Amino acid sequence: MNRVAQLHERRVYECRLTPNRALESLDEAEEFARDRSMLTRTADCSLPSLFEACHEEAYAPGKGGFAEWPATKWRWFGELSNRPGLQALKIHNGKSLLVTHELTPVLDPICRAELRRMERDDPQWARLLGHLAEAGPSEPEDLQTELGLKPKELKQIRHPLERCGAVLSRAVVHAVASEGNVHASELARWDQVFPEPATGRAQLDDLIVHGVRAAVVAPERELRKWFSWSWRFPPDLVDRLVAEGRLERPETGWVALPAV
Numbered sequence: 454m455n456r457v458a459q460l461h462e463r464r465v466y467e468c469r470l471t472p473n474r475a476l477e478s479l480d481e482a483e484e485f486a487r488d489r490s491m492l493t494r495t496a497d498c499s500l501p502s503l504f505e506a507c508h509e510e511a512y513a514p515g516k517g518g519f520a521e522w523p524a525t526k527w528r529w530f531g532e533l534s535n536r537p538g539l540q541a542l543k544i545h546n547g548k549s550l551l552v553t554h555e556l557t558p559v560l561d562p563i564c565r566a567e568l569r570r571m572e573r574d575d576p577q578w579a580r581l582l583g584h585l586a587e588a589g590p591s592e593p594e595d596l597q598t599e600l601g602l603k604p605k606e607l608k609q610i611r612h613p614l615e616r617c618g619a620v621l622s623r624a625v626v627h628a629v630a631s632e633g634n635v636h637a638s639e640l641a642r643w644d645q646v647f648p649e650p651a652t653g654r655a656q657l658d659d660l661i662v663h664g665v666r667a668a669v670v671a672p673e674r675e676l677r678k679w680f681s682w683s684w685r686f687p688p689d690l691v692d693r694l695v696a697e698g699r700l701e702r703p704e705t706g707w708v709a710l711p712a713v
Contacts, residue, residue, distance in 0.1 A: 456703040456712070457670065464499075464669035469506035476506050482529050483536055489667045492551045494530045495522070499671035500664060500679060503530050503551065531624050540646070541623070543615040544681050558651040559659040563682060564618035564643040566655035571619045577610050582619065582642060590641035592625070611640060616681045621646050657685050662699050662710070670709040673702070 465471060469485065476482045482503060486492050489501045496502040504523055512527065513520035519527070530551060534541035538554045552560070571578045584600060585591060591599075597607055614620035625639045644650075653659075657680065664679050665671055677686045687693075691708060694700040701711045 457707055460670035460703060460707075460709050467669055468501040469508075472508045474506070475508035476503075476526075476529075479529055479532060482506075482526075483533055483539070486533055486539060486551055487553055490553050490556055490663055491667050492530075493545060494549045494551075497548070498675050498679065499668040500545075500550075501667055503533070535624060540621070542618060542621060543612075544618045546678065546681050547612065547616045556660070556663060557647055558653065559663060560618065561643075561647060561651035562653045562655040563657070563660070563685070564647075565650065567617040567682070568619040568643055571614060571617065578614055578619075581607075581610050581614065585620070585640065585642050585645065590639050590645055592637050592639050594637075596640065618681070619643055655685070657682060657690065658694065658699075661686075661690065662694065665700060665708055666710055670703070670707055673706055673708050676708070 466474065468489070469476065476485060485501075485506060486503070491500060492503045493500050494503060496505040504526070507523045507526045507529070509523035509526050511521045512524045523529075530541070530549065533539050533551055539551060540554065541549050541551050542560075544550055544560075568582070572582050573579070580600065581596070584596065588595075588599065593604070593607055593611075596602065597604060600607070602610070611620060611622075615622060620640055620642060622638050622640050625637050660680065661676055664676070673691055676691060677683055691700065695702060695708075698711060700708050703709050
């Protein structure tokens with residue numbers, strides 16, 4: 454068996470791509486997330502996917518959208534994101550990516566740089582970010598009232614901020630006597646969730662290496678599309694990582710971590 458075939462076989466096992474490796478419990482799903490360090494919600498690239506690893510029939514097959522999520526395990530992604538040491542971000546080109554806090558030192562310089570850029574580049578972004586800095590983490594309904602925004606207007610402002618990692622959202626639950634538990638969301642700046650700055654420059658090198666490790670083996674053409682910051686991906690990035698011995702090309706068009 455050649456090197457690429459071995460890597461694909463290992464990927465099938467480690468990313469739980471066969472039904473006999475299906476996740477059976479939320480605790481097992483947490484172990485999977487911590488082992489891989491990053492999970493997409495649905496399968497859309499070589500990065501490991503939580504829902505793909507569940508191997509559960511969709512709620513309503515063929516109807517698209519949320520109906521294609523696992524029938525009973527669709528809550529797992531949100532529940533995992535509220536567990537200690539795990540965080541859901543929209544940095545997968547606007548889609549959710551579950552990451553472990555071990556990746557915070559890698560993400561921090563990038564997200565702080567994006568926070569500064571977005572405060573500088575757009576007055577609406579700056580207004581929302583400034584309000585969060587003063588008021589602290591806030592629910593969307595409060596932000597709409599305090600900033601005089603309609604729901605659609607707030608959505609248009611927050612989406613690029615979340616996409617680039619400047620703003621994070623998390624689920625919160627309120628106990629209301631007349632209604633039971635009411636589920637809501639809360640928005641916060643990156644530097645409110647992770648107040649201690651990490652050292653290092655804002656570059657994608659380390660994050661790409663972590664992504665390749667998570668995927669085990671991946672098409673080289675995919676790497677630029679994994680994260681929102683495509684402008685931070687220099688044309689020679691993969692060549693440089695290979696030259697430094699941090700990645701290898703086991704076959705033309707494929708990348709993996711070097712064999713130990």
